[in-house]
Amino acid sequence: MAGVGSTGADPRSFEIVRAPIRADAVLARVRRPGCGAVVVFHGTVRARTGTRRVRYLEYEAYEPMALAQMAAVADAVCRTHGLEALACVHRVGRLEVGEDAMVVAVASPHRAAALAGVEAFIGRLKREVPIWKKEVFEGGAAWIGTPDDPQGERSTPTGAAP
């Protein structure tokens, strides 16, 4: 439970939303007095993938599993990197070029941990969290990461997540 008005909000928070993400609200979830470093990462919809001109993206999630996997990844990353707080909001549905698909905020006492931790969390999210994007471009559409999409970032092909 987020302790609204109590001594510090829940240090981990995860959400999947359909409406535009309010990054300031994500930031507010991780700020705390003991942390001198806060990093906020925005993953936004790019206008181009390789030579393709993107019209829009469609995101889809297996929501309960995605939230559980985010929490598991965050636990591991916070432990490894010494983060004191991590919040992640991912949007699904149709997103236009320039919109935020994901906002991740982390906080730690010093910056090195926050910078490394946000990268570690996103790297694992892209392999272990069941969220998909379909790119709709001029002349076609493709699920990013599938074998017929050489442009996408490839996922771990088989087996359980590490």
Added chain:
Amino acid sequence: MTPPPPPMPVEVRYFAAAREGAGLTGERLDVPVGLTAGGLLALLAGRHPGLAPVLPGLRVAVNERFVPAEAALAAGDTVALIPPVSGG
């Protein structure tokens, strides 16, 4: 003579490219007792030829956790077909 065990029900969920390949978001199936996750994939590939291009790289989650192909299914399991993910 012992009668064969009754088939066990499982819930299958399809996402992203697997959803489009199968042409549905999910279905309830009665499958043989002792079927593995990999065995179910083979069975589903037979039912839905449109899944073929999606099979390489596909992972299986049972009750919202990734499992290896040799994991045995149990009655009432929710089995999700997870194509390569691409969040963020």
